[in-house]
Amino acid sequence: MPVFLLKSLLSVILFVLALFAMFTMFEVFGRNEKKYNIERLKKIHRANGIVYFLFFILTAYFCLNFILNTKAELSPRASFHAVFALSVVILLALKVAFVRFYKQFYNQVKIIGLLIGLITFALIGTSGGYYLLVTELGTDQRVMKALSSKKQENPAKNESKIEVRTDAASIAKGKELYESKCYFCHDAYSTKKEVGPGHKGILKNPLLPVSEKPATPENIANQLRNPYKDMPSFSYLSDEEVQDIIAFLNTL
Numbered sequence: 001m002p003v004f005l006l007k008s009l010l011s012v013i014l015f016v017l018a019l020f021a022m023f024t025m026f027e028v029f030g031r032n033e034k035k036y037n038i039e040r041l042k043k044i045h046r047a048n049g050i051v052y053f054l055f056f057i058l059t060a061y062f063c064l065n066f067i068l069n070t071k072a073e074l075s076p077r078a079s080f081h082a083v084f085a086l087s088v089v090i091l092l093a094l095k096v097a098f099v100r101f102y103k104q105f106y107n108q109v110k111i112i113g114l115l116i117g118l119i120t121f122a123l124i125g126t127s128g129g130y131y132l133l134v135t136e137l138g139t140d141q142r143v144m145k146a147l148s149s150k151k152q153e154n155p156a157k158n159e160s161k162i163e164v165r166t167d168a169a170s171i172a173k174g175k176e177l178y179e180s181k182c183y184f185c186h187d188a189y190s191t192k193k194e195v196g197p198g199h200k201g202i203l204k205n206p207l208l209p210v211s212e213k214p215a216t217p218e219n220i221a222n223q224l225r226n227p228y229k230d231m232p233s234f235s236y237l238s239d240e241e242v243q244d245i246i247a248f249l250n251t252l
């Protein structure tokens with residue numbers, strides 16, 4: 001299952017848990033004449049909060065893991081999403097502290113609870129909700145794939161021919177970029193597969209190892225912008241940087 005779909009499903013669970021937490025809070029504090037047993041509701045609210053927190057951590061793990069693996073730069077949407085996520089963590093910690101230790105602040109707990117609910121909705125809206133919408137609930141594989149590889153490329157750029165650079169400065173720059181961005185998934189000095197194929201001789205062989213397209217600098221540039229399958233997109237790299245990476249690959 002693509003990680004985006006998985007995260008979206010986790011976020012639907014978070015959504016339901018947040019809704020239920022708000023419902024139990026309203027029932028505890030909101031009514032003049034109580035409809036349910038308050039002590040029991042409080043217990044349910046607490047258990048619900050713990051389950052929420054566990055799902056939150058699990059979802060955050062997938063998010064952080066993706067960023068760590070790809071070192072992709074955050075889009076504006078992802079940045080908002082991260083700020084919302086951090087706010088939820090801080091508010092949850094405050095809420096627990098007020099309930100347990102700083103009881104003089106107990107009155108604030110309701111408003112914090114409301115905020116956590118609302119920010120959770122914003123959190124989901126900026127990620128899972130967005131993915132589920134644009135992929136038509138995960139059914140549109142084409143969009144799913146384009147999303148996993150981020151931005152689409154302007155095709156004109158791919159057609160232009162790339163001169164492979166051979167000067168030492170470009171190769172050194174390319175090596176540095178390679179070591180910071182490609183190294184976790186590729187071995188430069190063998191053809192052994194790690195997450196992706198090894199890159200030794202990549203431009204000397206006739207075909208690229210996985211897609212079996214001709215091993216041209218254009219196809220490598222294209223792989224960085226619109227990856228063939230599971231590789232994350234590096235469409236944020238400038239043309240200069242792509243050329244430097246190709247200069248380095250050409251030496252392998």
Ligand code: HEC
Binds near residue numbers: 069224245
């Ligand atoms: C998160 C892991 C990951 C990272 C990081 C990564 N790749 Fe890949 N790469 C893959 C996988 C998986 C494949 C197999 C083909 C595919 O899924 O697109 C691949 C395939 C390739 C191919 C062969 C494509 C083909 O058509 O056979 C090239 C070339 C390549 N990567 C270059 C790079 C370069 C250059 C970087 C750094 C800027 C990089 N990759 C970073 C995972 C990664």
